[in-house]
Amino acid sequence: MSTKISLDQWQALIAVVDEGGYAAAAEALGKSQSAISYAVQKIETELGIRAFTLEGRRAKLTETGDMLYRQAKLLLEEAGRIENSAIQSSHGWEPLVRLAADALFPRQQALCALVTLAEESPLTRVEFQETVLSGSEEALLRHEADVVVTGRVPPGFMGDHLMRVRFIAVAAPGHPLHQKGELSLEDLRAHRQLVIRDSGKRRLDSGWLGAEQRWTFSYGGSRREALLRGLGFAWAPETEVDGDLEAGTLQPLPLKEGGERYGDLYLVYADGQYAGRAARFLGESLKASCRNPDTDH
Amino acid sequence: MSTKISLDQWQALIAVVDEGGYAAAAEALGKSQSAISYAVQKIETELGIRAFTLEGRRAKLTETGDMLYRQAKLLLEEAGRIENSAIQSSHGWEPLVRLAADALFPRQQALCALVTLAEESPLTRVEFQETVLSGSEEALLRHEADVVVTGRVPPGFMGDHLMRVRFIAVAAPGHPLHQKGELSLEDLRAHRQLVIRDSGKRRLDSGWLGAEQRWTFSYGGSRREALLRGLGFAWAPETEVDGDLEAGTLQPLPLKEGGERYGDLYLVYADGQYAGRAARFLGESLKASCRNPDTDH
DNA sequence: GCAATATCTTCGAAATATCTGATATGTCGA
DNA sequence: TCGACATATCAGATATTTCGAAGATATTGC
Numbered sequence: 159m160s161t162k163i164s165l166d167q168w169q170a171l172i173a174v175v176d177e178g179g180y181a182a183a184a185e186a187l188g189k190s191q192s193a194i195s196y197a198v199q200k201i202e203t204e205l206g207i208r209a210f211t212l213e214g215r216r217a218k219l220t221e222t223g224d225m226l227y228r229q230a231k232l233l234l235e236e237a238g239r240i241e242n243s244a245i246q247s248s249h250g251w252e253p254l255v256r257l258a259a260d261a262l263f264p265r266q267q268a269l270c271a272l273v274t275l276a277e278e279s280p281l282t283r284v285e286f287q288e289t290v291l292s293g294s295e296e297a298l299l300r301h302e303a304d305v306v307v308t309g310r311v312p313p314g315f316m317g318d319h320l321m322r323v324r325f326i327a328v329a330a331p332g333h334p335l336h337q338k339g340e341l342s343l344e345d346l347r348a349h350r351q352l353v354i355r356d357s358g359k360r361r362l363d364s365g366w367l368g369a370e371q372r373w374t375f376s377y378g379g380s381r382r383e384a385l386l387r388g389l390g391f392a393w394a395p396e397t398e399v400d401g402d403l404e405a406g407t408l409q410p411l412p413l414k415e416g417g418e419r420y421g422d423l424y425l426v427y428a429d430g431q432y433a434g435r436a437a438r439f440l441g442e443s444l445k446a447s448c449r450n451p452d453t454d455h
Numbered sequence: 456m457s458t459k460i461s462l463d464q465w466q467a468l469i470a471v472v473d474e475g476g477y478a479a480a481a482e483a484l485g486k487s488q489s490a491i492s493y494a495v496q497k498i499e500t501e502l503g504i505r506a507f508t509l510e511g512r513r514a515k516l517t518e519t520g521d522m523l524y525r526q527a528k529l530l531l532e533e534a535g536r537i538e539n540s541a542i543q544s545s546h547g548w549e550p551l552v553r554l555a556a557d558a559l560f561p562r563q564q565a566l567c568a569l570v571t572l573a574e575e576s577p578l579t580r581v582e583f584q585e586t587v588l589s590g591s592e593e594a595l596l597r598h599e600a601d602v603v604v605t606g607r608v609p610p611g612f613m614g615d616h617l618m619r620v621r622f623i624a625v626a627a628p629g630h631p632l633h634q635k636g637e638l639s640l641e642d643l644r645a646h647r648q649l650v651i652r653d654s655g656k657r658r659l660d661s662g663w664l665g666a667e668q669r670w671t672f673s674y675g676g677s678r679r680e681a682l683l684r685g686l687g688f689a690w691a692p693e694t695e696v697d698g699d700l701e702a703g704t705l706q707p708l709p710l711k712e713g714g715e716r717y718g719d720l721y722l723v724y725a726d727g728q729y730a731g732r733a734a735r736f737l738g739e740s741l742k743a744s745c746r747n748p749d750t751d752h
Numbered sequence: 753g754c755a756a757t758a759t760c761t762t763c764g765a766a767a768t769a770t771c772t773g774a775t776a777t778g779t780c781g782a
Numbered sequence: 783t784c785g786a787c788a789t790a791t792c793a794g795a796t797a798t799t800t801c802g803a804a805g806a807t808a809t810t811g812c
Contacts, residue, residue, distance in 0.1 A: 205541045215759040215808045222544045225729040229537045240526045244502045247519045296610035313593035432522040490771050512779045512788045
């Protein structure tokens with residue numbers, strides 16, 4: 159393994175890009191300008207490439223430089239994370255836990271677990287990100303969360319099964335599908351389906367067997383609104399619509415077969431066995447809340 | 456961002472663990488023993504933790520130390536990779552391209568593309584890894600390949616659609632399923648299904664709707680063998696069994712409905728837009744071979 | 753077109769961090 | 783208790799990084 163370039167040198171390169179120049183970078187890092195110049199040159203000569211070209215009196219990133227910049231930035235973040243996690247591991251509760259939970263996971267339970275954590279460790283801050291489809295997976299891969307509730311466990315991570323979510327096909331009582339008696343899956347295809355848009359950067363179309371027409375909604379109340387107005391039908395998680403089912407404002411579609419679908423949710427720690435104390439505690443609380451979901455707060 | 460610890464210091468820690476002691480680490484890194492001691496102590500004081508405890512006259516990793524060790528090892532690898540990719544980017548063709556292709560992808564086409572690459576850049580070495588199910592995804596996430604043909608594109612990566620693979624349900628002519636006339640999917644459940652085992656570290660059961668009994672095979676000829684002997688049925692990619700279908704040693708099951716399934720394969724560059732010249736060339740060759748699959752070599 | 757300004761480079765000297773070699777401290781086994 | 787072994791510590795040597803000032807080059811304003 160080579161590692162001719164030190165972290166400080168990478169940091170210099172990054173600062174030059176972020177601050178928009180050698181002088182500004184020097185300021186930001188609290189060093190002299192020539193130190194920056196020296197560090198960047200060292201990278202260039204060691205690797206035999208040019209990271210910047212002088213465009214007029216301004217330094218401009220080359221293609222290669224841009225590549226290095228992005229990768230080095232990740233490298234530094236990673237390095238910082240390692241140091242932090244080390245410090246945390248010795249101090250008991252970490253100061254921040256980031257939870258990313260798929261929107262399918264009942265909010266009630268997530269909040270309940272967070273409350274439990276707050277009682278145990280009041281000084282630990284919490285960031286709660288609600289995600290859709292691949293969003294939770296992405297949070298995991300980018301290390302943007304410490305505890306993740308996701309429908310898919312990426313390879314290389316350990317997932318604990320949390321719960322099974324039941325989806326039912328629903329539509330407003332006045333929707334034409336409710337006039338036809340027993341329905342087959344074929345009947346659904348002819349109608350407009352309301353689906354949730356992926357919150358990941360990369361938009362994956364959710365895999366539900368394709369209706370001809372589909373409208374997509376970002377997560378939030380908007381899809382429910384559209385359902386209530388009879389704009390289409392949807393496969394919705396049971397917990398999301400049980401209020402409306404009781405109230406009668408939505409009704410399950412009378413499907414002959416395949417009237418239910420299931421999805422599974424898993425609990426994953428981003429740091430695996432090295433998850434911090436608070437992360438672990440939160441994870442256990444989530445699992446507990448799934449074992450006996452009655453004990454609401 | 457902190458980064459109080461330099462890469463060299465992490466390297467010292469790693470060497471101590473790998474070589475089994477400060478003295479051995481010093482030897483391995485070509486430095487004096489006190490330099491190692493100094494570096495490790497610096498880590499410990501900067502982070503306020505203990506990485507090693509003296510157990511008798513031997514240094515032993517603490518829990519925290521173990522965590523640091525593993526993470527630091529990844530960090531160093533990452534750093535090395537960045538430097539290499541930089542060097543490569545300036546030298547035209549990179550010396551090595553690693554291709555990970557799902558076994559569903561026709562070998563013919565992969566080899567054909569590799570041959571094209573070899574003609575263009577004879578000095579570029581190739582590593583070809585055949586993967587199953589999540590294996591290709593894992594190769595991507597762990598950065599164990601530069602060009603990947605996978606059935607699933609992890610969030611955050613850009614995938615180019617390469618081809619659609621048709622699966623058909625097949626069994627040997629003598630298999631009981633062939634005696635029953637038209638079959639429903641229900642009929643299949645009662646019979647033994649032969650599936651391919653995931654090559655990823657984490658074993659995911661492939662998602663095919665569950666038969667009651669399933670036997671799993673690692674990739675290779677073994678499943679075909681079992682099929683030929685009438686040990687069960689399988690969903691097999693068309694290209695894998697067309698020889699046997701022509702020869703009559705396997706026959707498609709006469710399913711009333713759902714007699715075909717489809718999977719899609721995507722081309723992904725691990726380094727996105729910064730893929731090297733050879734990686735890009737290989738990717739383009741793969742795409743070309745999918746556009747006109749006739750021009751075999 | 754010319755001076756003033758902004759920006760990066762270069763260079764020798766100074767500051768700092770790291771390394772070496774010798775020695776100290778502590779453990780294990782006989 | 784002694785000798786072999788393993789890490790810790792210390793003082794001086796070495797290497798690297800940094801600084802400040804002067805130099806080079808392009809932009810700006812007049």
